[in-house]
Amino acid sequence: MASTPLKAIILTAGAEPTLASSTKSTDTGTSTDTGTSTDNAAPWPLRTLGDRPVLDYVVELARNVVQPQDILFVVNRHSAQEPGDVACFIQQQYPQEAFRFIEQNQPLGTGHAVLQTYDALKEYTGDLLILHGDSPFFRRSSILGLIRRHRVKQADLTLTSGITQKKIRAGRILRAQNNLIVDVIEEEDASPAVQQITELNMGAYVVKAPLIWPILQELAQIQTAAQSAGKIHFTECVRRLIRSGCIVENYQVLDEDELQDVNTVSDLETASIILQKRQLRPRRMEERNIIRFGTGGWRALIGEGFTLDNVRRLCQALANDIARQSREADGVLIGYDRRFLADVAARAAAEVFAGNGIPCELQTEPAPTPLITYATARLNVAYGLMFTASHNPAEWNGLKVFASDGSLPLDEETRAIENEANSLIAEQVVKVDLETALRNGIVRRVDYTNEYIDAVEALIDLPAIRNARLRVVVDPMYGVGQNALETILTEARCRVNAIHARHDPLFGGRSPAPDLGALSLLISTVRENNYHLGLAMDGDADRIAIVDDRGAYITTNELLLLL
Known part of the structure; x- marks a missing residue:
C-alpha cells in the first residue's frame, strides 16, 4: 500500500442551508435545510455533532491515512468573517497543518468540485481518496479497507458501498450477472425498480488521478457548449470509466450507520443518536491509533487505544506545550489510581517529562483525583496528571489533565495537545529511564495525602x-x-x-x-x-x-x- 502515493480531496462546497426541503445526494454534494438549527446559517459540515463540527470527524479520518500536506479541501468562496468559511475554520482548528484549499465558485456537483483541483494535481500520478465533508461516520478501518482493496485488485477506481433497507438518499449500484458493477444511478434519476436496490453508493472513492481529468474536462465542456446550469456528477465519471473498460471495484462497508451523512435537521438528529450509541458502546480502538479527549480527559480500552506508546506520545505533546510556555521550572505532578497499568503509565509519563528536562513529582501510591487537583493548584505546577478512567469498566484506562489551578483545560487547549500528540511517532518521544531520573532528582516520589487530608479537615x-x-x-x-x-x-x-x-x-x-x-x-x-x-x-x-x-x-x- 505504501508504494503508491495517496492524496485526499475533501468536498465541502455544497449549497448554503435554506428553509426549503433537503435534496442531497451522495454525488451532488449539495443540500438545503429543513427547519432551523442552533448553528444558524453555518453549512452542514460546520454544524455541531456531539462536541465538535461534523467536518472535524472527516478531517480526523483523512489525517489517519494521508499526510496533512496531501489533503486538499474544496470550499465555497467566503470572506474570512463569514460563519460558513470552512477554510478559516480548518486553519483555526489545525494551525500547524499544511492543508491546501481550492475554491469552487458555484456548487455545481462533486464532479465539478473535483475538477477544481486539477491545477493543483495535474502532475500527480498517484491515487486520490475522495471524501465528503458531511459524512462523519466512516471508520478508519473502512477507509483502509477501501484503499487496500483498490490496490490489491489493481483497480482504476474503487467506491464504497453499503447494503441497507433504510430510506437513504444515495445512488444505487447496478451489477451484471457476473457481479461486476455496470452502473451507478443517482436516486433522482432512478426508476421505481432501481430504487428498490438496497446496495447504495456511499460517496467515498479511491481513483487513479490521471484517469479522471480528461473525463471531467469533457463533461465540463459539454455543459459549457450547451450553456447548461446543470451539475457535473462524479458518478458520471464512474459510469464512463466502466464503459471504457476500466477496472471498477467496490469495498462494502458492513455498518449501515456509516451511510449516514448530515444534510438536514433530521439527519443531524439521527447522527446524534448514532454518535451517542458509539460513545456508550465500549469500542475497540485498534482501528485507530488516535488520542481523543472527551469529557474529563482521554479514555480508551487497555491494549487498544490505551497503550504506553500513546501515553508517551501524549506526554511528549504536553512537554512540548510546557516548553513553548517556558514553564519547565514549574514541573508536573503525576498521580494514578488502582486501575490495571495506571502505575506503569505514571512511571512511563515521568520518564518522558524527565527526558524533556521538566521536573516531575510522582505519587508514591494510588491517590484519589481530588488529591491531585488539590496538589496541582497548591503547587501551581504546569500540569497535573491523573491516570484513571474514573467510573468506566475495568477494560478502560486513561488520563485526566489539569491546568495549574486544578481545573480542566479548555477544549481548544486539549484539541491542540491531542492534535500534536497524534502527529508524533514513537521515535520523536524523548525519555530517560526512571531509575536515572530518580537518581538525578528530576523525578521525585511524593505523597500529598496528609496535606490533602489536613486541607479537607480545615473546611x-x-x-x-x-x-x-x-x-x-x-x-x-x-x-x-x-x-x-x-x-x-x-x-x-x-x-x-x-x-x-x-x-x-x-x-x-x-x-x-x-x-x-x-x-x-x-x-x-x-x-x-x-x-x-x-x-x-x-x-x-x-x-x-x-x-x-x-x-x-x-x-x-x-x-x-x-x-
Whole structure:
C-alpha cells in the first residue's frame, strides 16, 4: 500500500442551508435545510455533532491515512468573517497543518468540485481518496479497507458501498450477472425498480488521478457548449470509466450507520443518536491509533487505544506545550489510581517529562483525583496528571489533565495537545529511564495525602461530627477513595466500616460507578447494621453517593441542596 502515493480531496462546497426541503445526494454534494438549527446559517459540515463540527470527524479520518500536506479541501468562496468559511475554520482548528484549499465558485456537483483541483494535481500520478465533508461516520478501518482493496485488485477506481433497507438518499449500484458493477444511478434519476436496490453508493472513492481529468474536462465542456446550469456528477465519471473498460471495484462497508451523512435537521438528529450509541458502546480502538479527549480527559480500552506508546506520545505533546510556555521550572505532578497499568503509565509519563528536562513529582501510591487537583493548584505546577478512567469498566484506562489551578483545560487547549500528540511517532518521544531520573532528582516520589487530608479537615466542622458519634459504612468500589475518607472520618471520631475495599483491578466485575443500581450491598449493610450513613465513591473518588440511615438513596439534586 505504501508504494503508491495517496492524496485526499475533501468536498465541502455544497449549497448554503435554506428553509426549503433537503435534496442531497451522495454525488451532488449539495443540500438545503429543513427547519432551523442552533448553528444558524453555518453549512452542514460546520454544524455541531456531539462536541465538535461534523467536518472535524472527516478531517480526523483523512489525517489517519494521508499526510496533512496531501489533503486538499474544496470550499465555497467566503470572506474570512463569514460563519460558513470552512477554510478559516480548518486553519483555526489545525494551525500547524499544511492543508491546501481550492475554491469552487458555484456548487455545481462533486464532479465539478473535483475538477477544481486539477491545477493543483495535474502532475500527480498517484491515487486520490475522495471524501465528503458531511459524512462523519466512516471508520478508519473502512477507509483502509477501501484503499487496500483498490490496490490489491489493481483497480482504476474503487467506491464504497453499503447494503441497507433504510430510506437513504444515495445512488444505487447496478451489477451484471457476473457481479461486476455496470452502473451507478443517482436516486433522482432512478426508476421505481432501481430504487428498490438496497446496495447504495456511499460517496467515498479511491481513483487513479490521471484517469479522471480528461473525463471531467469533457463533461465540463459539454455543459459549457450547451450553456447548461446543470451539475457535473462524479458518478458520471464512474459510469464512463466502466464503459471504457476500466477496472471498477467496490469495498462494502458492513455498518449501515456509516451511510449516514448530515444534510438536514433530521439527519443531524439521527447522527446524534448514532454518535451517542458509539460513545456508550465500549469500542475497540485498534482501528485507530488516535488520542481523543472527551469529557474529563482521554479514555480508551487497555491494549487498544490505551497503550504506553500513546501515553508517551501524549506526554511528549504536553512537554512540548510546557516548553513553548517556558514553564519547565514549574514541573508536573503525576498521580494514578488502582486501575490495571495506571502505575506503569505514571512511571512511563515521568520518564518522558524527565527526558524533556521538566521536573516531575510522582505519587508514591494510588491517590484519589481530588488529591491531585488539590496538589496541582497548591503547587501551581504546569500540569497535573491523573491516570484513571474514573467510573468506566475495568477494560478502560486513561488520563485526566489539569491546568495549574486544578481545573480542566479548555477544549481548544486539549484539541491542540491531542492534535500534536497524534502527529508524533514513537521515535520523536524523548525519555530517560526512571531509575536515572530518580537518581538525578528530576523525578521525585511524593505523597500529598496528609496535606490533602489536613486541607479537607480545615473546611469541615470536626467538633460537630465528633459530637454526632456517627456510624458510617464506606464503599470505595475497589477504588482509591477509602484511605483519605476513612482517615478523615476516623479523626472525626466516626465508627467506620468498609466494603469492597480490597485492591481489585476488575472492580468486582462491574463498573465502579456509584449509581443506585450498584449500591444494593451498601444499602442493605446500612439497614441491617443500623449505620447512620453510607458513602460510596467511584473508581478515582471524584464522585460520591450517599445513603441515609433508612437506606434511602440521596439523589444528586438533593445532595446539591444540602451543599
